[in-house]
Amino acid sequence: xxxxxxxxxxxxxxxxxxxxxxxxxxxxxxxxxxxxxxxxxxxxxxxxxxxxxxxxxxxxxxxxxxxxxxxxxxxxxxxxxxxxxxxxxxxxxxxxxxxxxxxxxxx
Amino acid sequence: xxxxxxxxxxxxxxxxxxxxxxxxxxxxxxxxxxxxxxxxxxxxxxxxxxxxxxxxxxxxxxxxxxxxxxxxxxxxxxxxxxxxx
Numbered sequence: 001x002x003x004x005x006x007x008x009x010x011x012x013x014x015x016x017x018x019x020x021x022x023x024x025x026x027x028x029x030x031x032x033x034x035x036x037x038x039x040x041x042x043x044x045x046x047x048x049x050x051x052x053x054x055x056x057x058x059x060x061x062x063x064x065x066x067x068x069x070x071x072x073x074x075x076x077x078x079x080x081x082x083x084x085x086x087x088x089x090x091x092x093x094x095x096x097x098x099x100x101x102x103x104x105x106x107x
Numbered sequence: 108x109x110x111x112x113x114x115x116x117x118x119x120x121x122x123x124x125x126x127x128x129x130x131x132x133x134x135x136x137x138x139x140x141x142x143x144x145x146x147x148x149x150x151x152x153x154x155x156x157x158x159x160x161x162x163x164x165x166x167x168x169x170x171x172x173x174x175x176x177x178x179x180x181x182x183x184x185x186x187x188x189x190x191x192x
């Protein structure tokens with residue numbers, strides 16, 4: 001990962017309380033796992049921004065190195081990597097995600 | 108193709124105290140790793156998995172490992188899991 005890619009990712013995750021690297025976009029997810037994450041965040045009605053990795057190969061590869069996580073989607077809350085689709089489903093079901101979002105959006 | 112021993116060695120280089128078992132799930136590039144390490148204590152499951160992925164990042168980037176399913180345990184959690192089983 002080049003320093004430029006790292007800086008770009010840093011900016012994206014730090015300038016947005018909730019940020020998702022995904023395949024496709026909110027309206028048209030191009031992958032079932034990306035869609036899961038969007039649907040979960042939509043249920044809370046919280047503002048979140050997304051980046052379509054299919055449009056940028058450097059970010060698509062760089063983000064895996066950035067987080068030490070090999071798959072997409074990737075969700076960041078308050079600049080910190082939270083997890084992918086499986087983890088988001090788990091955090092949604094056990095109520096932790098609601099709490100994390102409330103804390104992040106209140107800060 | 109990467110050998111299972113190679114993957115085990117990479118994980119052990121990152122987590123020296125770990126007990127590691129790597130299995131081939133499908134065709135030699137879809138692998139599963141069971142990792143037991145005291146360094147996982149007080150870390151979330153996501154953090155534990157990030158620690159292991161970091162160890163093999165280079166081989167995943169080149170697609171020598173296409174997928175790696177992880178099961179991570181602290182020594183205590185491992186003992187508990189095996190009692191139940």
